[in-house]
Amino acid sequence: MRNLQGRLDLCSINTATLGHREPLSRTIERIARAGFGGIAPWRREVEEGDVALFARQIKALDLTVTGYCRSTYLPAATSAEFNANVESNRAALHDAAVLGARCFVMVVGGIVPGSRDLEGARAQVIDGISMLMETARDCGVPLALEPLHPMYAANRAVVNTVAQALTICETVDPDRTGLVGIAVDIYHCWWDPELTASIAAAGQAGRIMAYHVCDWLHETGDMLLDRGMMGDGVVDLPAVRSCVERAGYDGLVETEIFSAQNWWRREPDEVLAICAERLQTVC
Template sequence: METLQGRLDRCSINTATLGHREPLGVTIDRIARAGFGGIAPWRHEVEAGDARQLAKQIQAHGLTVTGYCRSTYLPAATRREFEANIASNKAALNDAAELNARCFVMVVGGMPEGSRDLDAARAQVSEGVAELLETARRVGVPLALEPLHPMYAANRSVLNTIAQALEMCERIDPQGASGALGVAIDIYHCWWDPHLLQSIGAAGKARRILAYHVSDWLRETSDMLLDRGMMGDGVVDLRALRGCVEAAGFKEHVEVEIFSARNWWRRDPDEVLLTCARRLQDVC
């Protein structure tokens, strides 16, 4: 496994790590100035500005857009709402193409309000991903299904393991020849999975690993959404897991994605980036 010492060019910052406190143009400059090679912006930041101009700024800094976050949730209570969700994601895919994003991150959504039908929600996800696949192929931006921790199954994602996401990929896109459908592996969400190593290996064999996100799971986490740990502050063996991901064939950017309302989002952005840089090289 290649060391990350002196290789911040192989590291990316998801802009959520800085708490979305500044305009995206400012954040782009900060990330580039700190020496990182990649950035993963969020839709609301891009949609608040000019996607074409932001793409030019990113390109001028030589940054790789390692992912575009994130999809509109797919499951809906009515057919009209479902179709609106599809249309929203198609529009976002066009922006992802403008940014030359490596993938469009699909956080697929939970169960519609008032529903108790988990299978129906998963069926809507499958239908929606299949419909979006044609657009993804046309614009040249792969769909990266990101499984979320099971605690989010009700409201954020009915995809909860890499194995489950891979099964959906194989069912919708059996050959995978175009590389238009795969998975985003976010360690925060999957570190606990007893089948994690086997699933990473299977995803690599199928050539479906499109993104790799890191943070840490704090032993005494206080918020299931907004209290992710900085790498090295929690319980996850991040270096071993990167080794597994790279052994499976994914040797692209390591992307930091930290939601931390009580800690890191309150700190100076440059301090956060400096800490990310140190921890990526020391513990990842």
């Protein structure tokens, strides 16, 4: 396992960690000034401005774009709505290419409102990913499926384990072209008793495209907006990273924390300083 001490160049900050409280250009500057090597911007921030200007700023500050967050949900009640969701993701892939993103993070969506068709939603996800592969190839930006914790299966993601995501990758991309892979986020997968084996299998298939860290608090107060800072919760972070890196992942370690009642209320530079300290000491 790599030693992160003194190696913030191997670490990235997902802009959600700072709570989307400032213009993206200011957030980019803060992250670079704090010494991190990478950034993962969110679409809502990028789409509020000029993607080309953001791309030039990121490049000038020598930051790696570890991922572009995130996709439009795929499952829909009608064919027209489904096709519109696919087209939205195609447009985002073009922006990801301008940014030079290493991957486009796919949070695939939940069950269609008013429906109970879980398998149908998962079938739409497979169809949508298949339809996006040509654009991913043209843009040079692979799709990174991010399995979410099962508590999100209804409304955010019907892909819930690394093994399930790997099965989808192998289904839509049996030739392992590098166009479809997995974003491993410890918040969503730390609990999985098959995690070690699943990560090893994903690594063997060359599918691990991103690795996201935070922590799971022992008493989580909100399933979406109460993620913990690394070291404040129950996850054995070094063990998970060791597993991911043994599987062949050599990309940046990306911090992504949603924390409406804690970290989003603190000064951004304080948050970045604590992220830097924790990445180097407990991850």
